[in-house]
Amino acid sequence: LVAWNVMISGCVHAGQDELAFCLYCEALQEGCAPSHVTFVSMLKACSGGGAPLEGMLIHCDVIESGLQGLVMVGNSLIEMYAKCNRLEDAAHIFSKLSKHNIVTWNARIAGHAHQGYAGEAFGDFQRMLLLCVEPNSITFISILIAFSGPGSLFHGKVIHCYIVEILDNCDMPIVNALIDMYVNSGSFELALQVFNQMSKRDIITWNAMIGGCAKFDRHEKALQLFEQMQCSGLEPD
């Protein structure tokens, strides 16, 4: 079983979703009982390709296996339905899951955020805080995605302040998400301000900021940053 899981998760990581399906079917035909690891990988394969029908088939197998109560499996089901644009089904899984951990909340917040339901995402965020679930980096990134759009600059700033207030040092992915939020919310100046204040930058930081320059027609600034990036020793990708 572990051998099957290694191959299946390997395919999913490599983006070979259909191959993962073939292997999954073969494993079943050989009488192998899938484990929660198998399901997590297979549900990810369905999310990646936006394959709700396959996802539902896997969901049926999950129920048959009796593993549907495991929080990891539930989280993967929520993610799969959210990525297949089926937020109602994701919500249904969420409500039936007795144990919600930080990943469960993050999956829901990210699901709402990516589909433009900023209010829902923020509501989830507030509810998890009320339940005293500690937000982590991924929570903050997900809520920033919710407010990455025209007209949400104010909310984005509020979240930014909140993050600064409760975190003494944000890690790079959060700051990268902040830059992206400001770019998409229409404030090039604030994005640049955050960028300039960073002590460390990775390739995503540079890409986000250079892409931001392009969106605001600041081509000379984009070129300048591009050169600066290479001076800092990073290769463009």
Add this chain to the structure above:
RNA sequence: CCCCUUUCCC
């Protein structure tokens, strides 16, 4: 083998 996340592509 082990669930959620940020740039770009789609």
